[in-house]
Amino acid sequence: MRRASAPTSLQGARQLVLRLGAASLGIAALIALAIAALRLGAADLAAFAPRRALERAATQPPSRDDERWMRARAQLERAASLDAGNPDLHEALGRWHEAAALRAEALRSRSDAELREALVDFRHALALRPSSAYTWASVALLKLRLAEFDDEFSSAAAQAAGLGPWEPEVQLILANVAFGAFEKLHARARSTVLRAVANGLQRQGDAIFDIASRAGRADLFCRLPGIGASRQALRCV
Amino acid sequence: MNIRQIGLSLALALVVAGVTQRAEAAPGGYVHGVTGAASLQSGDAAPRPLKVGDLVQSGDIVTSAGDASAIVKLEDGQVMLLGVASAFRVTEYRYDKAKMGESRAVFGLLKGALRFITGVLGASHKEVVKVAAGAATIGIRGTDVTVIYDPASGNVTVVVNSGAVDLMTVGGTRTVQAGTYSVATRNAIPTQPVSVRAAPPSVLQTASIMLTMRNVPVNTPVSLEASAAAVAAQARADELQARAAADPQNGALKEQAAQAQQQATQSLDAAAAAAQKALQDALDAGGTLPATAAPPVPIAPLPSGAGPATTEPVLAPLPPPTTTTSTTTGGTSTGGGGTASPN
Numbered sequence: 253m254r255r256a257s258a259p260t261s262l263q264g265a266r267q268l269v270l271r272l273g274a275a276s277l278g279i280a281a282l283i284a285l286a287i288a289a290l291r292l293g294a295a296d297l298a299a300f301a302p303r304r305a306l307e308r309a310a311t312q313p314p315s316r317d318d319e320r321w322m323r324a325r326a327q328l329e330r331a332a333s334l335d336a337g338n339p340d341l342h343e344a345l346g347r348w349h350e351a352a353a354l355r356a357e358a359l360r361s362r363s364d365a366e367l368r369e370a371l372v373d374f375r376h377a378l379a380l381r382p383s384s385a386y387t388w389a390s391v392a393l394l395k396l397r398l399a400e401f402d403d404e405f406s407s408a409a410a411q412a413a414g415l416g417p418w419e420p421e422v423q424l425i426l427a428n429v430a431f432g433a434f435e436k437l438h439a440r441a442r443s444t445v446l447r448a449v450a451n452g453l454q455r456q457g458d459a460i461f462d463i464a465s466r467a468g469r470a471d472l473f474c475r476l477p478g479i480g481a482s483r484q485a486l487r488c489v
Numbered sequence: 490m491n492i493r494q495i496g497l498s499l500a501l502a503l504v505v506a507g508v509t510q511r512a513e514a515a516p517g518g519y520v521h522g523v524t525g526a527a528s529l530q531s532g533d534a535a536p537r538p539l540k541v542g543d544l545v546q547s548g549d550i551v552t553s554a555g556d557a558s559a560i561v562k563l564e565d566g567q568v569m570l571l572g573v574a575s576a577f578r579v580t581e582y583r584y585d586k587a588k589m590g591e592s593r594a595v596f597g598l599l600k601g602a603l604r605f606i607t608g609v610l611g612a613s614h615k616e617v618v619k620v621a622a623g624a625a626t627i628g629i630r631g632t633d634v635t636v637i638y639d640p641a642s643g644n645v646t647v648v649v650n651s652g653a654v655d656l657m658t659v660g661g662t663r664t665v666q667a668g669t670y671s672v673a674t675r676n677a678i679p680t681q682p683v684s685v686r687a688a689p690p691s692v693l694q695t696a697s698i699m700l701t702m703r704n705v706p707v708n709t710p711v712s713l714e715a716s717a718a719a720v721a722a723q724a725r726a727d728e729l730q731a732r733a734a735a736d737p738q739n740g741a742l743k744e745q746a747a748q749a750q751q752q753a754t755q756s757l758d759a760a761a762a763a764a765q766k767a768l769q770d771a772l773d774a775g776g777t778l779p780a781t782a783a784p785p786v787p788i789a790p791l792p793s794g795a796g797p798a799t800t801e802p803v804l805a806p807l808p809p810p811t812t813t814t815s816t817t818t819g820g821t822s823t824g825g826g827g828t829a830s831p832n
Contacts, residue, residue, distance in 0.1 A: 480758030
């Protein structure tokens, strides 16, 4: 009889071990997921305040002693380290550097270093999300600000125009690019970019005209494809 | 031939010359926008109400009432903005597309405020563009200037928005740069230019209003007839649209408005294409592309207690390229009946 129960205990033990193993695996998986969620949540939380800081910076004048502004960068970097595969965070970092460059310009300081940092961040964001017309447009704009009119400048503009020809923000950025350095664009990119800008005539023609005026290129504005069909043509006659 | 015969021949020659001159007077500009009650006087004829699309020629006088303003565009692209209670004369305008140096663009400010933005002529042959006001003559060196003339005091104030001008009287000449103003009083030498932000409030206010007038067209050449027809068509379409909106049950009016807009769009398309060609022709003939006036902002006076102002740009420092929509603030709205608006 004793002989017959030994195999039962062994089987029971084996089953127990198997069950314990499965449970452990499950628990480990749950813990891993929880940690990942915590990291992502922490990344999100970390990014929340600096994003707000970026929005504020867009409306408030810059100050050299703005600690909150500098803290925002640290928070964004921390968020990006917690969630390295999130293109939004890299883009937000790029925005911070871009805004920092504008602040530096407003304070009459050098801004190229910040612009280059922004470029690195945007390239990183594009590697993670190559379909973002907005990010491509941002790269083109940074290249314009850095006066780097190379292949990347033209291809970024063309990509933006191709991927987001009807996105209002993209149209405005491309307007800055086109009116700021039209002759620096590769010939094959020009018509694509102009067409995307022209798509915005109906809804934001005034803003596009303002950009053209600032750049001294009202003549180019009046050559936008389809201008004649828009009320904006009244500016050109 | 005796003296009487010589005299008669001379008189006849003068008459013929006068008739020929009048026959050769051709339109040089058109009315791009009107707000309120303004008038146009040609030669000895009585003034008639100024309308969008009216053609303007040498000798014409444009006058605005107390609450009115007008925008006149010349064939070479020059834009004349007339302030309230003001009047200016097109003394002589002749745009020779082939030989721009032989063109003439002479204007007279009779009273009030006039802002002019030079076109191809001013950019290519500055010497042919002149504005007279009171005892002063203004020679153009650049793009964007506001002139204020008070006949009672004889003061001529020049506010340069961009570029520069020479303000001349028999007493002397001052070169007035962008961001500064100078005053010429009768025959005295004009005052030393100083920052416009230090100007008297009345000058500051007038200059700001002129600077922020809306619906200002681009200062590049046009095809006169096409442009005049286009703005007139759009003004008509806007009027019908307003009437249709006020009477939504009136289907016929709505249809009329839609057709008018269709015609206006076709007209605008043709005028825009003609303007592009006019610009290209001007450039091919050796003309220089005129600088575009940047989007203006009202001029901020100096803080009280501030010392003598150094020269500063009139326009706010241009921000770097931005993605946000900008809006033009303040200034005279040219909305309302008879005004063609791009909005």
